[in-house]
Amino acid sequence: MNRRTFLKDAAFGGAALGAGAGLFGRMASAAAPPDLAIIQGDSPAAITRAAVETLGGMGRFVAKGDVVLIKPNIGWDRTPEMAACTNPDVVRTLVELSFTAGAKKVTVMDNTTNQAQRCYARSGIQEAAKAAGADVPFINPRRIKKMNIGGAWLKEWDVIQDFVECDALINVPIAKHHSLCRVTLGMKNWLGAIADPRNRLHQRIDEASADLAAFFKPKLTVLDAYRILVRNGPQGGRPSDTRLLKTSVAGADAAAVEAMGATFFDIPPADLPLLQFAVERKLGRIDLEKLVLEKRTV
Secondary structure, three states, rough: OOOOOOOOOOOOOOOOOOOOOOOEEOOOOOOOOOOEEEEEEHHHHHHHHHHHHHHOOOHHHHOEEEEOEEEOOOOOOOHHHHOOOOHHHHHHHHHHHHHHOOOOEEEEOOOOOOHHHHHHHOOOOOHHHHOOOOOOOOOOHEEEEEEEEEOOOOOOEEEEHHHOOEEEEEEEEEEEEEOOOOOEOOOHHHHHHOOOOOHHHHHHHHHHHHHHHHHHHOHHHHHHHHEOOOOOOOOOOOOHHHHEEEEEEEEHHHHHHHHHHHHOOOOOOHHHHHHHHHHHHHOOOOOHHHOOOEEEEE
């Protein structure tokens, strides 16, 4: 077995994960899963599988007979090399793990920004998810309903019903730069679960994202940081806009996953307004130095 270790810094293979000085995590014990699994390796599928297994396995989040909805970022008409959408191998692996855990049905979907047919195909997610047995539908306008979000700022919005009618909701964003809010990680990914006009939320995007995260409450968040977008986000456009980190971060605490993702961009979690709102809304913890972390390479 790979031994469990402290996360003194998040630097796998040199300075790949620039978490900054002073980031310490308590060592995970064999008696309980860690708060966060931080796995690095050459295969997006292998690190995703290892991250979920480190948390106790997909059976901790998906029960036999569950209807599962997996929410990647499929927003842009970009290939995986551009790091604008979630890596298709990561999505495929989560579909496979969900079925292995006993899921009755797995759906993969997103409300894209570019034209949906192009995004689903060019991202590689449609083909990968279908190959693993998932349904990969486009958004159905008849399946949109105004709902009470109940947020501190966002009170109500049109919500795509598939995201609230499942038994287990899994968020699988990609880590990338964003021109409005510095980075987009897990919480902003929920804008793909609601209907337009989403641009009306941009004026207070951090508050809206925190309110949506509180509303959807995923059972599991898996952050795809295999290849991250470090500039010209959220859609990028050139391989030079990306950086290869070969990393997956997974946890049941969406705020903690978000906090770890911020460190990949050399941003202290407390410096992000979104994470400040997340703490106010009691969505989880961002004090990484006090969390139980497990890092390893596969």
